[in-house]
Amino acid sequence: MNSYKVVNGLCGGNVKQDGVILIVDDDEDILVAGKLLLKRHFSSVQICNQPENIPRLLSEQKFDAILLDMNFGPGESSGAQGYLWLEKILEIDPQAVVIMITAHGGVDVAVDAMKLGATDFIAKPWQNEKVVATLSSAVQLGRTRTEAKVLRNTNKMLAEVSGANSGQTLLGNSTAMKTVFSLIERTAPTDANVLILGENGTGKELIAREIHAQSLRSNKVFMSVDLGSLSESLFESELFGHKKGAFTGAKEDRVGRLQAANGGSLFLDEIGNLPLHLQAKLLTVLEQRMVTPIGANLAVPIDVRVITATNVSKQDLSLESKFRQDLLFRLNTVEIDLPPLRKRCNDIEVIANHYIKLYAKKYQKSDKSLSASALAAIESYPWPGNVRALRHAIERAIILSQGHELEPIDFQLDPTPNQAGDVVAPAPISLSNNAVDNDDLNLDRLEKSAIKQALQKHHYNISHAAKDLGLTRAALYRRMEKHGF
Template identity: 70%
Template structure:
């Protein structure tokens, strides 16, 4: 006879009942626990998740009123409102049974019992318990999804440059697997779109895609948000809350801005990913999870490989496959198709049909460095469509200005792209731009004894920009 999946707890002070009950039920259910002292019930409920509980009405010699059974029934339901409790009574009077049902019992079994009746009753109870918990999990998952401010439409990655063709090739090869993926790229390059494309092409595509912006999660709420919590786990925890990891079970969890997590929380995330179990705050019961993790960050790879900034064992677990998204300024041939796509989109949205892009305006946006990448281009097109007084967008419709920091960084890029420091070249005849940039950075690092802040200042770069270039050249 096949066993049903289900964990049952039998609570009775009669050892004969416990032994007989366990021998009978373990032939039909995957796990049966016994308890001869009801005082142990709170501890057992904290450590295990039971699909059904078989509870005696009376404990101790001479007890027959059923009051102890009523009290423990109420206590169980206070500790676990979803518990399914079947009462055991040697006195199957109608009044006793009715009172137990009023207090929340699901069913009852009278002593001496019939084996077939016990198995049938417990089978129904286990199914009810599992159904209740699955319903709660789905309700909480739907609540998380409904509260998430993420687009529900399918992913749409724009661009056909060589760099983006390489990105799409990596997506196509890694998506069907369950390998964890780390996506690197500046803000606005489309990291979440890549994550959604990976999910859409995976074997988990019919299940949940759960996105979490770790940059928006405070350190104090990190564990509650990802791991969940039980009611009363901390001040303000007024009800049970399912964590994002559990809500994404069977699907894909997208952890955006993974580089923002403090080291001590990185260790806790690593433990969960390694054990594939999550323990909500306020409980000792680990819950098995089956999720594919896709992480993303705008932090440069050189900073991620810095052990004082990011745990290398966590990095190793996250970047089974690594996808680097190029900034828009490095794929200028994609600017026109992206601009025309969003022009058509926003012209329709704002009821301005037949809008076009003037040649001068197109040239202007093609030569702008776009520090905000595709996101900034999209916003610029939307703003131009809204404010334009004609059917053709002109240069004047695009107010593109760089902040002082952005202008300084772009100016340094221009200088490094030009042959401006021949004294740094190993050979006066070597005018290769890539080698020139690498040599300039090496010279600045050596001059300032590899002090990143000083070297970046000498080059006119931010620390993040210098880290990106060091990573690019393998320095």
């Protein structure tokens, strides 16, 4: 035992560091000597003389480092038992830091153990200073591994959260949407930059998220930045980051969005609103694939896929006075044009049914469906706010509806939307053929007669009749209900 006695005042005296150590050896002298030595330097030291107890001990506590003998039992020298228990420990805890204890002549065996996952080895008889130094390094390594695992799990969770869409999804069977889906499918597996064009509310961010979800970066972060909401003064700080003291109010280092999205996808919404002088700075970063935080001297390499979107028309983007063409060429390797909802009316029913189920569940309502008149009303409405407006209208209808079917009145549609498909005053229709008495000026009867004549003229084709009357389909359905058609 004299070879393992504790020397007073080693490595800074009695100063301890946080660390939980486990010593596994069948030699009681080594266990006692090791515990006497290490408890002066670490917060907790446990000993075990029977390796069969290792699984139980690992289930009861997390050890920062494990000292494991290579051989158990008289005459053993092959190291086979050490290999066996090293393997079992790493099966239970792949992050475990294991230091092998070996006889002086068994260094080659210990080296083989390191190839199997051991962190280091200590030869017997040991030197106290070396044991403490080795264990101190091992404890720090264990902490680093644990922190790295937590960080990976956190990043994984953040990636999942950043990719979530809160029940929103891309829906549609129209030819236009099938084209969009095809573009996503072909583009997503590449790292090509994508520019998404479309009116407000068409679902540009959903397209960006779907591209990310189908890409090779899907397990990394999806970072979304609304450039339209960023002031010019915050643009560089938000995207590029800054160092502490770089400007008034910079009290600590800040990682920019480009660095935060490293390895993943960066979605820049409303890119068309970016001023020209800031477009130049963004172009430089994208060309060099390097970003320099404000106040820093060194540029940091970045690996991000850039997806952008704008509601600015393609014609306006082509104007040099509004948008840098060299930046546009950098962004629109692939261009996806998302059509407005009014140009894909066939998709309205499937979108509506999706959100009806979603909001009925959210507000704990019974199953609801669209009445024929309600479906006709929302299919004929121009939806100036596109899918976003339809979604909000359905949410409102679910809240207001009192029956099992949603009716047109539940949607509270604006009779005069300010976009294509505007409701206009009814066009004059001839009231010949004795539809009504020429002297009858009752408005209700005149309206009923005009509707009847238009329906008969167009063989009850609602779209054609509504157009002839100068109404939307929704307005015509409301009037048909009013007059009992």
